[in-house]
Amino acid sequence: MLVLLGFILVFHLATAALLFIATINNAWWRNDLLSTDIWMTCFSNGSHCVNEFVEYYGDCIKAIQATMCLSVIFCCISFIVFVVQLFRLQKGQRFYIAGTLQLLSSLCVMIAASIYTNQQETFHTTFTLNSGNYGYSYILAWIAFAFTLISGVMYIVLRKRK
Template structure:
């Protein structure tokens, strides 16, 4: 049982790290001249970065920023809830609070990545063609990981 709990803790920390990287790092969209994330655009030939202009992206970028931040918050609170429930729950009970928060984190990151995918043509219409960056891919991987860990928490019972 301790090995399983250790695996779950490591899996949860790895998922939180993926969410932090996907939210903060500047690699949602890559071209030969620049890389863009949900916060700013950095040009390779300059040392500075330009903030995203909300007016040109519309409310979609605000929704993406908000839901990615929510996913990180839900994931961190879920980890704290899991640790608290680990010591407070009676034998045989399930980790419903931690699982629910992790599923909310999964839903939030899925919404953010889905909005970004559907609005990608509008976001990058003024840039030369490019490809999705690794932060975008990490966001989708984090979605899968948070979904899996949320289901694991729902199924997991506290045993001796």
């Protein structure tokens, strides 16, 4: 049981790291000249970053920013709740609160990545952004969605044993 709990803790920390990287790092869309994320656009040398392009996207980008931030918050709170429940729950009870928070985090990541995917043409038709491809932060967001979903289901199924 101790090995299983160790695996779950490491899996949750890896998921949180993926969410942080996907939210903060500047690589949701890339081409030869610049890279952009949900916060700003940086030119290829990385020395000059502007947020005018991102502000041009309107309310969709604000929704993506909000849901990615919420996913990180839910994931961190879920980890804290899991550790608290680990010591406070009676034997045989399930980790429903931690699982529910992790599933909410998964839902937020899915919403953000889906909006970004749907609005990709709108976002990248300006200037030189139309030729390029998705960056690794976008891919990490989808991987984080799968990890948070798996983690949430694991918490709900997991029972506290001796």
